[in-house]
Amino acid sequence: MTESSAITPEQVEHLASLSRIAMGEDELNALAGDLTTILKNVARVNEVAGDDVPATSHPIALTNVLRPDVVGETLTSEQALASAPAAADDKFLVPQILGEE
Amino acid sequence: MSELTSKSALELAAGLKSGEFSSVDVTRAHLDRIHATEEDFHSFITVTDELALETAQAVDAQRAAGAEVHALAGVPVALKDLVVTEGVRTTAGSKMLENWVPPYESTVHKKVKAAGLPVLGKTNLDEFAMGSTTEHSAFGDTRNPWNLEHVPGGSSGGAAAALAGFQAPLSVGTDTGGSVRQPAAFTGTVGVKPTYGSISRFGIIAMASSLDQVGPMGRSVADAAALHELLAGHDPLDSTSLPDEVAGFLSAAQTSDLKGKKLGVIKQLRGEGYQDGVRDAFSAALETAAAAGAEIVEVDCPAISYALDAYYLIMPSEVSSNLARYDGMRYGLRVEPESGPVTAETVMAATRAAGFGSEAKRRIILGTYALSAGYYDAYYGSAQKIRTLVQNDFAKAFESCDVLVSPTAPTTALKFGAEADADPMALYLGDVATIPANLAGIPGLSLPAGLADGLPVGFQILAPAREDVKLYEVAGPLEAALESAGGRVLDTLAEGLRK
Numbered sequence: 001m002t003e004s005s006a007i008t009p010e011q012v013e014h015l016a017s018l019s020r021i022a023m024g025e026d027e028l029n030a031l032a033g034d035l036t037t038i039l040k041n042v043a044r045v046n047e048v049a050g051d052d053v054p055a056t057s058h059p060i061a062l063t064n065v066l067r068p069d070v071v072g073e074t075l076t077s078e079q080a081l082a083s084a085p086a087a088a089d090d091k092f093l094v095p096q097i098l099g100e101e
Numbered sequence: 102m103s104e105l106t107s108k109s110a111l112e113l114a115a116g117l118k119s120g121e122f123s124s125v126d127v128t129r130a131h132l133d134r135i136h137a138t139e140e141d142f143h144s145f146i147t148v149t150d151e152l153a154l155e156t157a158q159a160v161d162a163q164r165a166a167g168a169e170v171h172a173l174a175g176v177p178v179a180l181k182d183l184v185v186t187e188g189v190r191t192t193a194g195s196k197m198l199e200n201w202v203p204p205y206e207s208t209v210h211k212k213v214k215a216a217g218l219p220v221l222g223k224t225n226l227d228e229f230a231m232g233s234t235t236e237h238s239a240f241g242d243t244r245n246p247w248n249l250e251h252v253p254g255g256s257s258g259g260a261a262a263a264l265a266g267f268q269a270p271l272s273v274g275t276d277t278g279g280s281v282r283q284p285a286a287f288t289g290t291v292g293v294k295p296t297y298g299s300i301s302r303f304g305i306i307a308m309a310s311s312l313d314q315v316g317p318m319g320r321s322v323a324d325a326a327a328l329h330e331l332l333a334g335h336d337p338l339d340s341t342s343l344p345d346e347v348a349g350f351l352s353a354a355q356t357s358d359l360k361g362k363k364l365g366v367i368k369q370l371r372g373e374g375y376q377d378g379v380r381d382a383f384s385a386a387l388e389t390a391a392a393a394g395a396e397i398v399e400v401d402c403p404a405i406s407y408a409l410d411a412y413y414l415i416m417p418s419e420v421s422s423n424l425a426r427y428d429g430m431r432y433g434l435r436v437e438p439e440s441g442p443v444t445a446e447t448v449m450a451a452t453r454a455a456g457f458g459s460e461a462k463r464r465i466i467l468g469t470y471a472l473s474a475g476y477y478d479a480y481y482g483s484a485q486k487i488r489t490l491v492q493n494d495f496a497k498a499f500e501s502c503d504v505l506v507s508p509t510a511p512t513t514a515l516k517f518g519a520e521a522d523a524d525p526m527a528l529y530l531g532d533v534a535t536i537p538a539n540l541a542g543i544p545g546l547s548l549p550a551g552l553a554d555g556l557p558v559g560f561q562i563l564a565p566a567r568e569d570v571k572l573y574e575v576a577g578p579l580e581a582a583l584e585s586a587g588g589r590v591l592d593t594l595a596e597g598l599r600k
Contacts, residue, residue, distance in 0.1 A: 007470075015469045019421060020428070020446065021462055022438070022454035031466055034525050038467060041526045042410035046479045049486035056488040058311050058341070059297045059542025060566055065340040079204040085435035094430050095437075097445040 007035040102267055102598055105130040110176050110270040110324040117164070117175040124157035124164075124175030128219045131177050135221060135268045141249055144263040146182045146240045147190055148222035153177060156219040163217070173331060174217035179269035181260045182223035183230055184315075185304035186210050193306045194226040194238040194256075197427045197434050197456035207304020208336045209273060209315055216331055221269050225259030228458045229424065230280055230308045232256050233531055236520060237460045244517075245288060247556055247594055251514040254284030257318070261288040264320050265594060271328050272318040277308050278412055279510070279535025281316035282547035286509035286559020289549040289590040291325045291576070292318045294535075296566050297542035298343035300329075301336035309419035310341075312412075312539040320591055322548055322576040326350040329569070345567055353570045354577035360394035362575055365502035369405040370534045375511040378553020383508045386550040386560050386583060393582040395575075400498040400505065404490035408537040411487035413529055414471045414480045415540070420461075421468030427456060463525065492541045499565045504575050507534045509547040509559030534561060544569040546576050549590035550583060557590050 009028040012035065016023045023031075077090050086093035105127050108116070116122050132150050139145060160175040185191050187206040192198045213220060227237035235243040235258030245253040246266035253262040257274030261284035264272050274281040276294035285292025293316050300315040307313060317328035333347040366387065372380035391397050429435035429452030430445070437443050438451040457465070471480040498505055510531055520528055538545040543566045550560035560579070564571035 011470075012466060015466045015473075017450075019425075019465050019469045020449040020453055021457065021465065022447075022450040023462075027462075031463060034463055035467060035470065037524050037526055038413060038529075039470075042413050042480070042484075045407060045410045045414060045487055046483040048404070048407050049483060049490060053486040053489050055482060055485035056492060057485055059488075059492070059540070060341075060343065062298075062341065062343075067337055075204055080431075082204055083201055083432040085429060085433075092431055095443050095445045095448045 007032050007039065102595070103130040103134065106134045106267045107595060108270065109321050110173065110319055111327060113176045113270055114173050124160045124219060125154060127175065128153050128157040128177050128221070131221055131269060138266055138268060141244060142246055142262050142266045142268070143241055143243050144224055144259040144266060144268055145179070145222040146192055146194070146225050146259070149189060149220055152189065153219035153221050156214070156217060160217040160219070171216035171331070173327060176218055176271060177221045177269055178213055178218045178271040178273065178328070179221045179224050179260060179263045180210065180213070181226055181257050181272070181274045183226060183275050183306045184209050184273060185306065186220070186223065189223070191223065191306070192240065193230070194228045194240060195456065195458070195461070196239040199239070199434065201433055205304065208301035208338060209304065209332055212332055213273070218271070224257070224263055224272065227256040227258070228461050229306065230256040230275055230277055231420065231460050231464055233279070233283055233528070234515065234520060235259060236517065237458055239458060242517065245514050246598070247288065247514065251516055251556065252287070254287035254514060256280040257284050257292070257316070260318055261285055261290055261292065264288065264290045264318060265591065267595070267598065270320065271324060273328070273332070274316045274318050275305060276314055276316045276539065277312045278416060278539050279532045281318060282535050282545055282559065282561060283510050283532070285318060285547040287514035287557065289557030289594060290318060290320055291322050291546065291548050292316055293325050293329055293546045293572065294538060294544060295329060295333060295569050296343065296544045298341045299345070299544070299569060300332045301339040301342050303336055303338040307423040309416040310423060311419060312416060314539070322573060322580045323351060323354045325546070326354040326573050343567065349570050350573050353573040357574040357578050358394070359390055359575065359578045359582065362395045362504070363502035364390060364395050364397050364575065365400035365498055365505045366397060367405065367498070367505050367507050368399055368401045369403070370507035371399070372508055375508055376513060376553060379508050379510070379512060379558050382551040382553055382558035383560060386579070387506070389582050389586050390579055393578065398502055400501060402491070402494035402498055402537070404487060404494045405537050407487045408491050408540055409529060409533050411484035411491070412532070412536045412540060414484040415488070417464040417468035418471045418481050419468070420464045421472065424457070424461065424465055427453065488540045491537050495537070495541050495543060495565075504571055505563040507561050509534060509561040513553050513556035513558060538563050542566050544572055546572040548576050548580055551587055551590065552593065
């Protein structure tokens with residue numbers, strides 16, 4: 001990011017919508033300022049490592065961590081639903097999705 | 102303060118074994134102390150009196166019957182409220198999980214229960230472990246027992262305050278960027294971030310999965326070592342859990358010698374720009390180590406200068422992904438929008454607006470940005486490359502010394518409200534010395550090294566990955582040397598609390 005490319009409240013609004021967080025105007029403005037400051041500081045990360053440096057996604061590489069494919073214990077549906085905000089017919093009850101009635 | 106609450110975990114273990122007192126005595130003394138001091142400290146979100154006493158009674162009965170029990174059986178412990186406890190509310194310091202009672206058990210709690218340690222309660226933390234003051238808890242601030250106007254650090258601030266306030270002899274915390282080591286430094290206690298994968302993360306509410314690690318905390322190096330031995334070990338329920346054998350931490354802490362040990366002072370973290378008193382205490386501790394026979398060398402880790410920047414891209418990216426699960430559908434908070442249509446999407450947005458605090462939202466938005474198409478390579482991709490460079494620097498540094506050392510934090514405990522005036526990046530700078538270990542996956546430990554302006558200073562030791570024992574080989578004798586030179590840091594506080 002360059003000096004001129006500050007994060008705008010409109011960009012934050014888009015990010016908030018992607019991350020499904022309802023935000024008011026004050027919050028959008030404050031976060032636009034915070035993000036601009038933070039990104040200005042951390043943007044130099046792409047000046048350091050060249051193409052020859054591999055990325056590390058995981059600090060200690062372990063490969064092929066698998067267990068035998070046998071049936072183990074699971075939660076009962078009663079246990080899984082015990083902390084649900086709403087449940088019906090042994091299922092999670094959720095608000096309307098996909099605009100269907 | 103009762104005599105039982107001022108004892109170390111290992112002293113309690115010895116007294117329980119010899120029958121000098123019972124676990125019920127010990128547990129009750131700590132619960133009494135908690136109830137007498139919580140108004141001041143607020144270390145706990147939930148205190149579990151009944152559960153603790155039940156465990157204590159069971160252990161006492163086992164001992165009376167001559168059964169073989171774990172060495173720490175009957176010694177109480179406090180768990181950070183990020184550790185899932187089946188049947189006991191687990192909040193992660195968030196409104197999102199205010200009333201969540203987990204239907205399953207974490208491996209950490211399973212191990213603690215199996216060994217017979219009474220759980221005193223769930224300690225306070227910054228929401229989802231995001232913060233370094235506990236001011237971001239949805240359940241109020243924890244105050245530093247050294248001075249109630251100062252923060253205890255964070256995110257494991259409640260865990261550290263419970264130790265320093267003599268409410269618990271042992272605590273379990275978690276460390277993603279310093280969340281065990283920094284509060285330990287701020288409270289004059291000992292905190293360990295083991296090698297990534299040393300302790301199972303199964304049932305630890307995730308913040309940044311490639312950085313998170315459970316950490317044992319105590320009032321002495323030996324206590325922390327004993328708890329580390331109890332908690333560590335391979336767990337088939339965590340695919341990142343290391344298959345390494347765990348032994349010898351406690352004996353390393355108790356029997357090692359500083360003679361011939363090479364301590365590498367990290368040039369980039371040796372204290373320039375740090376609070377004067379912190380730098381002075383660090384230098385004095387190095388002199389003490391040298392007087393006890395350690396060799397002090399300086400090592401150069403240039404990539405560490407970029408570690409903070411890389412961390413503040415990688416961590417929020419993983420946070421934005423991990424916290425996506427709190428959508429108000431299957432568990433936790435659900436909030437319907439005040440106006441407009443009630444659909445899954447608007448309910449999610451209203452739930453997340455109401456359930457997350459400001460720091461959680463800031464990190465989710467930042468992470469969402471860093472992972473966006475078009476920015477991914479420049480931010481997340483580049484940050485992951487720096488992670489490689491930091492690992493390489495550490496590997497090279499460990500060729501010339503046994504452990505690396507630095508101050509744990511640039512300052513002593515801040516006053517409440519200091520955050521409000523600072524920009525977010527200035528606050529994040531407080532993590533500059535602790536973050537590199539999380540990026541590289543290596544183990545680190547903070548132990549007290551004197552006071553600056555009446556508040557404790559932390560001394561950090563870092564060791565190569567999967568060689569956690571080296572932390573204890575240095576921390577044990579260094580603690581002894583520092584105590585014989587300047588007295589025990591926590592004794593100063595204990596005297597104050599007795600008044």
